Amino acid sequence: MAAKSNLINMAVCLTAVCLVCSALLGGMYALTAEPIAKANAEILKASIGSVLPEGGELSDAMPIEVGGQPSEYYVSKAGDEVKAYAVKSTTVGFGGPLTLMVGVTPDGTVYNTSVLSHTETPGLGAKCSTDERFFSQFKGFDPAGKILSVKKDGGDVDAITASTITSRAYTLAVKNAVEAVKNIKGE
């Protein structure tokens, strides 16, 4: 059964346990730091890859302002010719921040989009990352010919049923990204 308590053995025991545990965690942290960084980098790379055309060499992250907020973008180049831009774009959805990676070609057409992170309701807004009928609308979307907003607001995007706020946020994120690319080219 448990040892009798006195001030010394209580202090010694607690200190020892805390030290051992902290050391263990420190070791585990050092051990997993690299795989964690790698896993995160891979997710980012996969999402960039999915929104850009095949081939081309990818640049490092560069700072940019998207929708009035600091964000970052990547350029894919074949030789000297720019093939497409991948822009990270964050807006506010129903449950919180909604972050997309948006691929835009130099002529201003959306190449493809992909959700980096969201906090939308499962089964409703969360469909923005799973419902093909919704996100495939943005594939090849040409803002010159069509309007980038949901049909309720007079645009050409079909919203997810019962998730207008999420759909609006998604559409706005794409729109901000397209605008941001215009500015890049203007420079």
Place this chain on the structure above:
Amino acid sequence: MEFFLIIISAIFVNNIMLAQFLGTCPFLGVSNKVSTATGMSGAVVFVITLATLVTYLINKYLLVVFGLEFLQTIAFILVIAALVQMVEIVLKKISPSLYQALGIFLPLITTNCAVLGVALNVVTKEFTFGGGAAHMLNLGESVVYAFATALGYGMALILFAGLREHLELNDVPETFKGVPIALVTCGILAMAFMGFSGMV
């Protein structure tokens, strides 16, 4: 304005209990009577606000400075446990009447995951209020958020206790008696709270 949005959001829209399920065990445990529910609510508001203040400072000025963020969980839970003990001792000394009212609930609070949940949320999550940009909360916002969240928890608890007191008097089928009917009631209460969603 921002504070107002935080308060509305934390109490109604993202009610910690009915929308995020934090603190369910004590919620079912102490909601038999309105009087105990009120006592528990008082203790929760007190401890969550204080714990968030302390853990926020510890995180910012100790863990982050020394690059020890990986100790967050372990440090926070120890701080909360110690804090609850301290509050108990201090209350006993300075305000026996308050201690009488809240005392028996204090030991239960260490394992109320709402306390650790709010403390961790505040230092790890980005928040958005009223269409503003997503950002980490500063000290003032954190404390207001914690206080409002705890108020929301207390409100849900007291409301629910009121409903359960009435349930006692009703003829409930044998297999539904006790917790099952309480859960179903809670589901309906959560549905009512869904009416607030999308407001902020």
Place this chain on the structure above:
Amino acid sequence: MSNRKFDIFAKGFFKENPTFVLLLGMCPTLATTTSAINGLSMGLATLFVLVLSNIVISAIAPLVPDKVHIPVYIVVIATFVTILQFAMQAYTPDMYKTLGLFIPLIVVNCIVLGRAEAFASKNGIVDSALDGLGIGFGFTMSLTILGMVREILGSGSIFGWKFISGDGLLVFVMAPGAFLAMGYLMVLFNRIAKKN
């Protein structure tokens, strides 16, 4: 396996099922069971912490002074939870994102501390490990069942395999559905228990 050892292992599934009978660990039970696979993952994460903390606590219990045993147990549990957190971030980042806050909150899951206090501190290492496994698998089973029910009703799919087109009864994947599904499952459990 002797009969007593088997009993220690098996009681977690029905007789002392942590979810439906003991009503412990309700927060993760309700919050993470939006689909069967999420429920299963959360159950297995808890199982991991439960078994390891039970083993370590039963080993160190005789050395720990009585008055500080709770803080010591909490530190041990928190350590395993954080280890799990790192491992999940590194190797299953998607699942970590889905379960989110509820991974660190395993620390305050009353099941884990409850077993440490009620069983591991008084029993040997092998028994404690079996107890952890039994209760852990019982918990996993309950979470998977609840997740399955909510997924079938809410999204019309099972383990991600969709069998209806369109939506299910969406309310079941949202907060109120968790309470309703849990309430009715508990009624079912009570009925079965009464018949036996």
